[in-house]
Amino acid sequence: MREKNILVIDDDRIILDSLCEFLSLEGFQTNGAETLKGAMAELEKQSYSLVITDVNLPDGDGLELLNTIKKEHPQTVAIVITGYGTIESAVKAIKQGAYDYLTKPIADDELRLTVERAIKQQSLMSENLSLRLQLEQKYRLENILSQNYEMARMFARVEAVADSTVTILMTGPSGTGKSMLARAIHHRSSRRNKPFVEVSCGALPETLLESELFGHVKGAFTGAVKNKEGKFLAANGGTIFLDEIANASPALQVKLLRILEDRQFEPVGSNKTKTVDTRIITASNRNLAEEVKQGRFREDLYHRINVVTIDLPPLSERVSDVRLLAEHFLRMYCRHHNKVKLGITVEALKYLERYSWPGNIRELENVIERAVLLSEGKYIEPEDLTNPIRKQTEKKIDGPMSLKEAAAEMEESFIRQALEANHWNRQETAEALQINRTTLFKKMKRYGLYTEAERLGLT
Ligand SMILES: Nc1ncnc2c1ncn2[C@@H]1O[C@H](COP(=O)(O)OP(=O)(O)OP(=O)(O)O)[C@@H](O)[C@H]1O
Ligand SMILES: [Mg+2]
Known part of the structure; x- marks a missing residue:
């Protein structure tokens, strides 16, 4: 038995039974319905890979069913059956989202072929959908875990600016989640269905990086045998993530400044100006302000990319x-x-x-x-x-723990116990510990107890 299932709808009992029987013999799990209402009920009960429906049903129009499928069961593919010579309704059905149509009388070979094609299409669709869902799942902010107070502030900031074109600078040491967060921002914006393109500015020598980002025209340099599009254009409508931005050469910094100011650039070796609508997120694990001070990074560019900063603390x-x-x-x-x-x-x-x-x-x-x-x-x-x-x-x-570490550890566990004894009521806990509420609050934050309480819904 194949895992794909098919719902067949026809008010002509003989046709319905013969279709179901044929498809069962082909190895599909098959169910039948004779009315529009019956079909709707069946679709509510389980999800189908394929629906084959007659256009004329006693209690309505098969095309109505197509609408429901499109809206509520986007992973189901539909084929309509039309009477001989009614090509118009077939055209209408295709326009409404049917994958294909069959005309009565239905020949076995034709049915087999059409169903196979439709099932293939359905597999592709559900594969795409599940890949997309997987990606969305992975880059949902909810999956970027933290109970740290600083991080919570960063998340709030991300939330506030994700769906805008504001340029974001992420800083923080290697492995703290900069790339992950950049993707999360993209997936949280209305650009999510457009490309997210990541370029590491440290990975390529200067000249190659320039053509990687802006593209080049044929003959621009030795080896440029044909035109190349470049990542900025590839990310048009979407987001470009420029990692290790501190490595950009002075010449590249000038080009970046221009693209940030008026979204324009010229491919290497060309004088034709291109315009793009690309959201720019940059990251650096070096301190850019320091790079500016040392004269290695343009100050004007620094201010342009540093509109919103997300600084990720080390683990x-x-x-x-x-x-x-x-x-x-x-x-x-x-x-x-x-x-x-x-x-x-x-x-x-x-x-x-x-x-x-x-x-x-x-x-x-x-x-x-x-x-x-x-x-x-x-x-x-x-x-x-x-x-x-x-x-x-x-x-x-x-080995010996420092006095400070030991004291902190004791303090934390002491406060936790007091909180638990007082059902996390801060006023009562503070009284029990004979400290004021502000002090308790500060200590709770320091030890991550506040976020813990938030998580448990105790604040
Ligand atoms: N808060 C988090 N929750 C869950 N997974 C995380 C979190 N932060 C980072 N990760 C995971 O840790 C790994 C490293 O993160 P990421 O590649 O984003 O770091 P990075 O700051 O871009 O590092 P680099 O500077 O080296 O490029 C990734 O696999 C990422 O999925
Ligand atoms: Mg990274």
Whole structure:
């Protein structure tokens, strides 16, 4: 039995039965309906790959059904059956979104061919849709996890500017999520159905980068054997993400400034000006203000790209995210590699939370993927972690903790206990701890307790 199913609608019982029988023999799961109402009810019950419907039904018009399918079941493909010589209704049906039509009397070969083609089309459609959904899923802001206060502020900022053309500069060390957030912004804007193009300004030598971005005309330089479009045009209507912008050469900086000011540029070797409507997001893991001070980056360009800044803190400054992200990656890679792990042991978590994470979230992601692949037990244990983590942290765990660290750890757990004892009521907790509410609030924020409370709906 194939996994594709077909709904056939015809008020002529004999035709209906013979169609259903034929399609069942072809291996499809087949259901029949004799009326428009019956068909609608059937579509509510389950989703169909294909609907084959007569145009004239006793209680309405098969074309009406096409409308419903288009609106409510976009993954279903429709074929209409028309009477001999009524080509007009077939044309109308196609215009209304039917994939194809069959004329009565229906020959077996024709039916087989038409159905095969329609099913192929349907597979493509549902594949596209699920790919798109997957992408949207991945880049939904909700999937960019954090319970850090700074990050929450950044998310709010992203939310506010996503659907505008404002230029955004993302800063933060490598692996903190700049690229991911750039994509999320694109997917959150009305440009989401247009291209998102990412170019790393550090990956190519100066001249190649220029033609990569702006294109070139044939003969512009040796090796330019034909015209090339360039990424800015490729991203027309969409978003271009220029990573490692600090690496742009002085000449390129001038070109970028112009494109930011009036959206215009000329391809390399051409004097024909082009105009594009491309939203620009840039990123840098170097401090651009410093680059400006050192005279390596144009100040006017800096101000142009720095309209809205999103500064992503290193993972070591959002320790409360380590566990959240580690568990997220654990679920993700278990699914991906078809493994079953119940969690991360308390001991292993301690290691993860104390490590300095020079590679930030990317490093954490790699560490967890590796652990998922290598660990043999049901839980991720310290042995499953990489050497640097164990070495660096063992010192910290076994060696003396600084007084400040120890005090902070005690303070955090003390406050948490008080909050829990007072049902997270801040007034009562503050009274119990004999501090004022503002102080409590500040401490809660410092230890990530405030965002935790928010998450639990306790604020
Ligand atoms: N908050 C987050 N929640 C979930 N996954 C995240 C988060 N931040 C980053 N990641 C994941 O971490 C990895 C690294 O992120 P990303 O590539 O966006 O970093 P980056 O800042 O662009 O790094 P680089 O400067 O090296 O280009 C990616 O796989 C991304 O999906
Ligand atoms: Mg990146």
